[in-house]
Structures are given as structure tokens and as C-alpha cells.
Amino acid sequence: MLDVDSNRQTMRLRIGGAWTAAADGAETEVVDPATGEPIGTVANADVADGLQAVAAAAEAQPGWAATAPRERGEVLRRAYELLVTERDAFADLIVRENGKPLAEARGELGQAAEFLRWFSEEAVRIDGQLSVSPGGDKRILVSHKPVGVSLCITPWNFPAAMITRKLAPALAAGCTTILKPAPETPFTAFAIVELLERAGIPDGVINVVPSDRPAAMVTEMLAHPAVRKLSFTGSTETGRALLAASAQHVINPSMELGGNAPFILFEDADLDAAVDAAVITKMRNNGQSCTAANRFYVAEQVAEEFTARLAQAVSTMPLGSGFEDGVQLGPLITTAARDKVGSLTQAAVDTGAAVRTGGSAADRPGYFFLPTVLGGLAVDDDILGQEIFGPVAPVVPFGDFDEVLPAINGVEHGLVAYVYTGDLARGLRVSESLETGMVGLNQALVAEPAAPFGGVKQSGLGREGGHHGIQEFLEPLYIATNW
Secondary structure, three states: OOOOOOOOEOEEEOOEEEEEOOOOOOOEEEEEEOOOOEEEEEEEOOHHHHHHHHHHHHHHHHHHHHEEEEHHHHHHHHHHHHHHHEEEHHHHHHHHOOOHHHHHHHHHHHHHHHHHHHHHHHHOOOOOEEEEEEEEEOEEEEEEEEEOEEEEOOOOOOOOHHHHHHHHHHHHHHHEEEEEEOOOOOOHHHHHHHHHHHHHHOOEEEEEEEOOOOOHHHHHHHOOOOOOEEEEEOHHHHHHHHHHHHHHHHOOOEEOOOOOOOEEOOOOOHHHHHHHHHHHHHHHHHHOOOOOOOEEEOOOOOOHHHHHHHHHHHHHEEOOOOOOOOOOEEEOHHHHHHHHHHHHHHHHHOOOEEEEEEEEEOOOOOOOOOEEEEOOOOOOOHHHHHHOOOOOEEEEEEOOOOHHHHHHHHOOEEEEEEEEEOHHHHHHHHHHHHOOEEEEEEOOOOEEEEEEEEOOOOEOOOOOHHHHHOOOEOOOOOOOEOO
């Protein structure tokens, strides 16, 4: 595995198989969010570096597209095996630059590896079509070609899994790539790409350009005629800007944007299972996930008991550095992230919410916020319309579900929802009534490499995972003929 230690030198950009400094020599510091202390520096790419990466990817594109699907799949399979073998070293790296508990980092790497394995198998299942036209005058032949050079932009919250969820289908489809990882977690990105290169990815097929000044660089890359695909995971605000830039050049976009997941609990649900699921869906990765439960709608018959039990459960979760034994909650990623969560919480309290536990930043070094449960909220409270992205659970009691459904659906996001009920028929009816791309029906974890991941409304466009994931990196070719 790539050697990244606390005393390391600056990590350089990876372009065309070579390590290179940023064209203007710029560097940026990477910080451990559990301590606020620097752990290293990384080259800080700008426009010239981005365009150099596009040129390298464009040069490698014909050769990679012509590589046999089986060979592309075998490279991904070898990468899967390497990542499984080296999981502990990768987990240590994720904890240091992301802050999540070690057990969660290991869990993320299991998912990251599964994307490599799934798409290694999908590489040889890119199908086509042969049919007779309705008029009988021609044969319709349809095959699929790689869309071409693909720009993949990934977030910091799952620094390994978000990369393999994009790179694996792109590589399986025969696309070369430029990866722009989040500047908060670049070391994991470099380690993943170095692993893929050890598995057999040729020079130039993956190029890595971390940057904390990406706007001009990404705009210029999207304007380059070689770039034909953008795959982005991040905020809805940034996604809107990237969609506008992509439209200027008719770039094929995939967008996995923000979430505001409702957790809906009916009175007939298994309350023990529901509380356990609430802790997972809210507190995993400290709530810093687009799939995190963001607002809890609980039948009034069990609302007080659920709120009390959830507050008790999260108040006893050990908080600290991800390397400490037994820690279940790490820090938020930056001081700005911690301050945003604090502001949202305080605003809710100022308008009548009751703090059942937590409610403030933790009194310790690093960017920690106490796990928080809020009660006494109404369906129109402001905090319910925003993605909190932190360990805060607002609970809203409801009487008639049909009356609260418009509020549940009345937000701009529609990524995922969670429904807990003992009545399967009701659960399915409710699932179909929700304006989301995914539903966890008596399930706390929905992400699955073999299933399509994505949302509706302003939660994004397209799907990742499943057979849908590789289709995002393919274009159909239709040939009309006769014999």
C-alpha cells in the first residue's frame, strides 16, 4: 500500500502514471479532525493541472476502450482482492483524515471492495440487441460503447466507497477517468488509485487532481472536447452549478446530491428494532451522510417512549478519536461543519424545540458535536427542511399519517426514506407514496452494490450500483442493416 504516515512529504498529483507537483507549486494541508492538527500536505491542482489530466486520459482512452471486457474485469477483481487483504491499513488512513471510528472505516472498506467485485463481473455483461424492425425492412443492431473520458468528483464522507462506486463502473465500461477527490481526504484517494494501478490499470487511465480551488479547473475540464461524462457526489448547490456548466457543452451528467431522509415510525413497529435502526441511520458517520435519517416522524402513541429511548441510546455512545477502543462517534469534518450543526440546533431550540440530550459542541479538542435528540417540534419547523449533516435527531409526533404526508414529501430532496411498521402491506403502500428514489422498509442500511442507488427531485440524476451503474458510462450504438 502507498506509504502515508504522519511525517510524510507532500503527496503529488497523479497524471499519466507520473507523480507531479501542481503547475504553480501550490499545496494544501490535510488535518486530522479529531485533533485539528495537520497530518500532511497534498499538491493543490489548478486549471493547468486539470487540463493536463484530461490530455492524459484522452490519450489513454482508445487503448483502454479496446481492452477486452474480461481483462478489464480481471483488473478490478485483482483490485478487490488487494483491498480486502490491505483493509486494516486503509482503515487507519481513513480514520486519520476523516475521523470516523475504526469499525466504521473497516465497514466502509468492505463496501468499497464490493463495488470493485460487482463491477468486475458487470464488465463482461454489457449486452446488446438484435431485432427485426416493425416494417420488416431492416435489422436493428444495438451495442454499447464507453462514453469516453469521465470526470469523477467525490466527497470526503466516504472517501473510499464513493471513489470505487464511480471508478469501478467507469473502468468496467472502458472509460478513462480524472478523479477529483475532496481536499479533506486526498490520501485515501491516492491509496485507492495506487492499488488499482498495482492491479493492472495502465498509465493515464486514472488521473488524480485534488484541489481546494476547483471551480475554474472543473469548468475548464468540462469545456474540453475530450471530456464526455461528469459523475458528481456532493451538495445540491454545487450540483446545480455543475449541471449548468455541463449543459454548456452537452456533457452527460450523473448527480448524487443532498438528502433529507424521513424516518417514519408507526405505532405497530417493533420499537426495539426501530430505536436500534434510528441510531444507525442517524449516527453512522456522525450523521455526515446523504442517506442519514434527518427528521423523525413518529406515531403519537409511541412518540414519547421512542424519543426517550433514542435520547438514552445516543447519550451513552462513546465519543472520541476513531482509534480509541469502543468509540462510536468521531468528530465532524471541519470547524465550519460543527458550527453549522450548532447553528441549526440553536435555531430549533429558539423556536421551541426541547433538547432531550446533547445540543452543543463537545468541550474537547477537535471538531466534535454531542449526539443530540430534539423533541417538541412541529411539521413546519425550519430544521426539518434542511440537511443537518450532523448527529442531531429532531422528532415530530403525528396522528393521521395522511395529514403529515404532504410535509414529508414537501421538501426539495428525495433520496431515501425509512419506514418502520409491523404491517407489511401498509409499509409497501407508504413506501410507494413517498417521493424518494429508495426506501428502507424495516431496514436501516439501504446502500448495496447490486442495487441502484440514487434519488429524485433535487437529490440527483441517474443511479450508481446495480446494472444501472455501468449503464451511466455507456452509450448505445444503433446500426441499421439487412441481409
